[in-house]
Amino acid sequence: MGRRRRRRRVDPADAARALPEAIAALSQMLPAGPSPETFRRAKFDRPEAAPALWRLLFRVLSPQLADGASASFSLEAQVRSVKLALRTQGYPRRALAQLPDDGSQGGRELLLALAWLLARGPLPERLLTQNRVQLGDEMPVCECEALASPGPPAPSVEADGCVDIRHLQWLMGKLRFRWRNLMASQQEQCALLGKIHSYTRGCHSDRSLGHLSVTETELLRDPEGGRQLLRRLERENARLQAALQWRCRELVFWRWMDTVLGACPPEASQPTFLPRIPTPGAGELETLVRELQALQGELREAVEARRAAWEAGVRGRGPEWSAARTALREAVGRDLAALRRVCERGGGRSLAQLHGPHRLVRTEAGAPGGPGLRAPEVIEALRSREAHLEVVLRQLQGQCGQELARLVGAPPGPVWILPPGR
Amino acid sequence: MSIVTVQLGQCGNQIGFEVFDALFSDSHCSQGLCSKRENEAYQASCKERFFSEEENGVPIARAVLVDMEPKVINQTLSKAAHSGRWKYGQHSCFCQKQGSGNNWAYGYSVHGPRHEESITNLIQKEVEKCDSLNGFFIIMSMAGGTGSGLGAFVTQNLQDQYSNSLKMNQIIWPYGTGEVIVQNYNSILTLSHLYRSSDALLVHENDAVHKICAKLMNIKQISFRDINQVLAHQLGSVFQPTYSGEGSFHYRRNPLGDLMENLVPHPEFKMLGVRNIPQMSENSLAYSTFTWAGLLKHLRQMLISNAKMEEGIDWQVRPPLSGLPTLGKMSLNKEFHFNTSIANLVILRGKEVHSAELGAFKDPALYTSWLEPVHAFSVWKTQRAFSKYEKSAALVSNSQFLVKPLDMIVGKAWNMFASKAYIHQYTKFGIEEEDFLDSFTLLEQVIASYCNLGF
Numbered sequence: 001m002g003r004r005r006r007r008r009r010v011d012p013a014d015a016a017r018a019l020p021e022a023i024a025a026l027s028q029m030l031p032a033g034p035s036p037e038t039f040r041r042a043k044f045d046r047p048e049a050a051p052a053l054w055r056l057l058f059r060v061l062s063p064q065l066a067d068g069a070s071a072s073f074s075l076e077a078q079v080r081s082v083k084l085a086l087r088t089q090g091y092p093r094r095a096l097a098q099l100p101d102d103g104s105q106g107g108r109e110l111l112l113a114l115a116w117l118l119a120r121g122p123l124p125e126r127l128l129t130q131n132r133v134q135l136g137d138e139m140p141v142c143e144c145e146a147l148a149s150p151g152p153p154a155p156s157v158e159a160d161g162c163v164d165i166r167h168l169q170w171l172m173g174k175l176r177f178r179w180r181n182l183m184a185s186q187q188e189q190c191a192l193l194g195k196i197h198s199y200t201r202g203c204h205s206d207r208s209l210g211h212l213s214v215t216e217t218e219l220l221r222d223p224e225g226g227r228q229l230l231r232r233l234e235r236e237n238a239r240l241q242a243a244l245q246w247r248c249r250e251l252v253f254w255r256w257m258d259t260v261l262g263a264c265p266p267e268a269s270q271p272t273f274l275p276r277i278p279t280p281g282a283g284e285l286e287t288l289v290r291e292l293q294a295l296q297g298e299l300r301e302a303v304e305a306r307r308a309a310w311e312a313g314v315r316g317r318g319p320e321w322s323a324a325r326t327a328l329r330e331a332v333g334r335d336l337a338a339l340r341r342v343c344e345r346g347g348g349r350s351l352a353q354l355h356g357p358h359r360l361v362r363t364e365a366g367a368p369g370g371p372g373l374r375a376p377e378v379i380e381a382l383r384s385r386e387a388h389l390e391v392v393l394r395q396l397q398g399q400c401g402q403e404l405a406r407l408v409g410a411p412p413g414p415v416w417i418l419p420p421g422r
Numbered sequence: 423m424s425i426v427t428v429q430l431g432q433c434g435n436q437i438g439f440e441v442f443d444a445l446f447s448d449s450h451c452s453q454g455l456c457s458k459r460e461n462e463a464y465q466a467s468c469k470e471r472f473f474s475e476e477e478n479g480v481p482i483a484r485a486v487l488v489d490m491e492p493k494v495i496n497q498t499l500s501k502a503a504h505s506g507r508w509k510y511g512q513h514s515c516f517c518q519k520q521g522s523g524n525n526w527a528y529g530y531s532v533h534g535p536r537h538e539e540s541i542t543n544l545i546q547k548e549v550e551k552c553d554s555l556n557g558f559f560i561i562m563s564m565a566g567g568t569g570s571g572l573g574a575f576v577t578q579n580l581q582d583q584y585s586n587s588l589k590m591n592q593i594i595w596p597y598g599t600g601e602v603i604v605q606n607y608n609s610i611l612t613l614s615h616l617y618r619s620s621d622a623l624l625v626h627e628n629d630a631v632h633k634i635c636a637k638l639m640n641i642k643q644i645s646f647r648d649i650n651q652v653l654a655h656q657l658g659s660v661f662q663p664t665y666s667g668e669g670s671f672h673y674r675r676n677p678l679g680d681l682m683e684n685l686v687p688h689p690e691f692k693m694l695g696v697r698n699i700p701q702m703s704e705n706s707l708a709y710s711t712f713t714w715a716g717l718l719k720h721l722r723q724m725l726i727s728n729a730k731m732e733e734g735i736d737w738q739v740r741p742p743l744s745g746l747p748t749l750g751k752m753s754l755n756k757e758f759h760f761n762t763s764i765a766n767l768v769i770l771r772g773k774e775v776h777s778a779e780l781g782a783f784k785d786p787a788l789y790t791s792w793l794e795p796v797h798a799f800s801v802w803k804t805q806r807a808f809s810k811y812e813k814s815a816a817l818v819s820n821s822q823f824l825v826k827p828l829d830m831i832v833g834k835a836w837n838m839f840a841s842k843a844y845i846h847q848y849t850k851f852g853i854e855e856e857d858f859l860d861s862f863t864l865l866e867q868v869i870a871s872y873c874n875l876g877f
Contacts, residue, residue: 164792166688173687180586181679188423188554188675195553 019256022249028242029124031131032059032070042107043260049107054079057110060117060127061085075103086113089120095264108264115257124243133232136359137193137213141378197362209361423556423675425471425661426548427485428576431569432494433594434561435487436646439498440654441561442483445472446508448658448809455773455807460671464806467663467673473508474551481508484552486544487515488576490533490568514548516541526608527851529571530615538579545580557588557678560620564612565596565605574615581619588678591620592657595627595827604844606835611853613828614861617868622686624694625824626653630730637733639703652701655809659698659816660769664802674802684800685765685820690871695823697724698816699732712813714770714778721768721815722782728761728823741787762875763789763821765798772813775803790875825872832865 020036027033034052042049058078059070062085070078079101086096096113099106117123193214200212212220219226246253314321358373429438449468454461473481483502487510489495495517502509516537549555558580562573573591580589593616596605616623631652635644639652660681663673674680686692699721700712720732727739739759766788770778784795808814838844839858849855 167792169690170688170793170797173689174683177679177683177687180588181676181683183586184423184554184556184588184676184679191553 018249018252022246022253022256025242025245025249026253029128029239029246030056030060031127032056039111042111043256043263045106045108045263047105047107050105050110051075051103053107053110053114054082054103057082057086057113057117060114060123076101079103082113091116108260111257111260112264115254115260124246128236128239128243131236133229133236134357134359135213135215136209136361137197137215138357139360140357141373193360194362197360201362209359211362213359423471423554424474424484424552425556425559425678426545426552427472427483427559427561428545428580429485429487429498430560430562430573430576431489431566433563433566433569434573435489435494435498437592437594437650437653438485438487438561439501440647440650441657442472442485442502442508443505444651444654444658444809445662446481448662450507451810453807453810455812456805460806463673464663464804470553471556471661471663471677474511480506482511483508484548485510485514486541486548487517488541488544488572489515489517490529490572492517492519511548514544516544524567524602525847525851526567526571526604526611527848527853529568529573530575530611531571531852533568533572534575534579538575541576542579542583545583549584555584555587556676557590557621558584559590559592561592561594562612563594563596565600565602565609567602567604567608570608570612574612574619577616578619588622588682589620590622590624590678590682591616593623593625594653595625595629595824597628597632598827598830604838604847606831606838607844607848607858609831610835610861610865611848611857614864617692617864620692622682622694623692624696624818626656626696627730627827634701634731638701638731640706641703655701656696656698656816659771659808659814660696660818662771662804662808663806664769664771664804673804677802680800680802681767681818685767685818688764690868691764691820693824693828693868693872694818694820696816696818697721697730698814699724700811700814701731704810707810714774714813714815717813717815718768718778718780718782721817725763725766725817725819725821726761726788727759741785743787760876761822763798763819764793764875765789765800765820767800767802767818769802769816769818770813771804771806771808771815772811773805773807775805775813778803822872822875825869828865829869832862832869836862 023036023039027036027039032055034049034056038049038052042053054075055070055078058073058081061082062070073081079099083097083099091113093109093112093116096106096109099109196214196217197211200217201210203212204210204216215229219229314325361372427438427441429435445468449465454464456464469475469481472484474484476482487495487498495515499510499515518533518537560573560577560580563570577589577591580587593612596609602608613623628649631649632644634652635641635648639648641648661677664677666672666674685694699717700710702710720735723729723735723737723739724732726741727736729735739761741760766783768780768783780799780801783801784799786795789795789798839862845855845858848858
């Protein structure tokens with residue numbers, strides 16, 4: 001009914017409670033969330049707040065780690081991993097990178113980093129989705145989530161002096177064997193899942209699913225496991241509640257963050273921190289742009305010339321030519337559309353609908369099945385993607401071969417001594 | 423995960439039978455020296471790996487038997503069926519009526535392609551019976567005629583059809599003083615072909631096993647059966663179940679993969695030798711006790727001095743002192759003194775296995791310079807005793823074990839080739855001189871690579 005209605009008086013007691021409640025909600029919905037008191041101390045840059053916040057950021061930035069796994073990383077390793085991850089995502093404040101690696105300082109900077117992450121995207125929702133309790137046998141259809149996250153810190157290997165190439169070959173071979181072993185394990189897992197699904201046919205109360213998953217089977221066999229599952233579901237519920245509360249009270253938190261930012265000492269001319277992209281250098285990029293533009297110009301000229309020649313050639317023809325011409329145009333249009341579809345499929349565009357994990361449900365052959373993806377379609381999409389990647393691999397291998405030949409200074413030819421492998 | 427075995431030729435089939443028999447006997451042995459539950463887990467793991475189940479409960483070996491004549495296969499099938507404890511599948515064998523002239527080129531170029539489809543179908547059926555396939559064993563002799571040629575073809579075929587599965591060839595290295603004139607030609611052709619299509623070549627030397635029978639088992643009249651049984655014992659001590667990791671009590675699911683990842687990732691170094699200790703006749707077994715310290719000390723010296731068994735070890739051989747160069751330049755004309763390893767796998771079975779001290783195997787002096795002991799040495803354990811031995815240890819080694827025998831064979835083959843002796847037997851069936859030259863080149867490269875390990 002107008003402005004006056006909106007300007008209600010806020011009860012000062014409510015206002016005082018709102019901030020701690022907001023922070024409590026925030027802390028409860030995040031994994032490894034520290035107490036609101038820690039947040040308060042961090043605003044004043046108290047050193048005791050720093051380790052908890054480093055650990056929080058580590059959990060937030062490496063969501064694929066299981067609950068207990070982060071304990072196996074030392075604080076220093078976690079600090080380095082957080083710095084790397086933030087830098088890769090383009091975090092602009094330099095002061096964080098300059099904090100000591102032992103994790104003893106920097107509560108305020110860490111708060112700012114957390115706020116930055118929260119502001120960038122739906123962080124709580126993303127974390128909750130990734131960590132949710134799964135009752136079915138889930139299979140990821142695409143790997144983009146796994147590829148996007150930086151992963152836990154790898155042990156740093158010092159390469160002192162020259163490296164024996166035999167050692168490199170050894171490592172390559174080991175990596176290949178591990179891939180094969182991984183595939184064999186996955187096949188075994190699939191075979192066993194298939195067995196469980198077919199043995200428990202008809203057991204599920206939900207008719208559209210029809211059979212039990214591994215988790216559900218374990219539930220039936222082991223009541224203790226059932227209780228643990230219940231507890232996990234309750235915890236997840238609590239987190240979801242906290243997330244809802246957070247969304248209501250967010251504004252209070254952001255106002256408070258303004259004061260945190262204000263409390264920071266002013267930083268001397270802040271050079272923007274670009275995310276680390278492994279490009280050869282800006283100069284090459286410009287050359288590439290120029291080359292592409294030149295190529296585009298050349299193509300345009302060639303097309304114009306061709307078109308002019310053709311027009312000149314058909315000008316003399318009669319009216320029946322115009323019909324033929326329209327038919328030709330349509331045919332070309334169809335070819336182009338097909339080509340575009342092939343390119344898109346090769347680029348994996350049609351897999352866009354296949355993001356994230358899906359529950360495996362086994363149905364009888366010919367049965368209609370429920371909503372969701374069908375295995376043959378997914379297999380088809382993955383196969384075409386595989387074919388596209390094979391083509392790219394051949395191209396890259398060819399380029400590598402030529403590059404090596406250039407370095408050796410000899411024409412490409414069989415110089416290799418190794419017995420020909422795969 | 424299951425292993426499918428392809429038994430090729432007379433050699434492969436006879437040995438294959440002994441292998442399955444040894445595996446079965448051990449898994450049902452009552453003197454496992456462990457709890458009932460542990461024993462059952464061990465049995466179940468062995469069963470899943472090597473046998474499949476049938477309705478009436480008699481386990482069926484996961485094997486395909488191939489030979490060009492029916493005699494040996496029939497003997498093998500009936501021996502297995504007679505025992506009543508396990509058997510081969512009724513339709514798991516392929517044989518022809520006529521013999522084949524004992525010709526490598528004929529086996530590779532004629533028999534192979536002609537019977538490719540039938541053999542592939544048999545293998546496919548066996549693979550389908552597995553819940554999950556760990557890989558293939560291919561048991562064959564190296565210097566035989568048809569069996570070896572066919573074996574080389576079959577391995578190549580497996581490489582094409584099952585490129586993601588692991589393949590290990592169990593190769594029987596012939597006696598130095600063999601009877602077949604062209605055995606050296608056969609050997610180099612077999613080895614070079616297998617090197618290209620197999621992942622690992624586990625070599626069993628007839629001479630070595632013969633000596634074990636004579637000296638350690640005290641057998642007077644050594645038959646092929648005795649030799650095959652010792653061989654089967656060695657294989658069993660490597661591939662029976664072991665724990666999946668330090669401190670774990672679950673059995674390893676992927677022995678082939680773990681072994682290969684640790685021992686043969688480099689494409690030039692695929693030759694593996696196996697030693698085990700102790701080895702004795704069953705009568706003596708009851709009167710002997712061992713300590714892990716003693717067993718491992720002997721095993722280590724067997725590795726260093728390239729001894730084939732625990733008797734007659736040369737204790738003078740020592741690893742080179744760190745920092746100093748190895749004993750002179752490695753030339754094949756001099757006696758090898760010290761056996762440099764690339765990678766080793768030690769498998770321990772029996773009582774108090776967790777107390778065994780393995781530090782001596784992690785000495786960097788044992789290994790080549792470009793691989794550190796932490797990456798080069800691995801150990802598998804189980805406290806379940808193997809085949810009534812209270813304690814036993816096996817060693818699978820990727821080292822210079824086979825350089826000298828290989829060099830001898832290549833030398834002899836080359837001498838014959840230089841005068842083109844008997845080549846027509848091969849060119850008649852499509853193995854040209856270029857194929858021989860390719861084989862020589864490949865094997866010379868392998869020998870050179872292994873010799874250079876000392877640097």
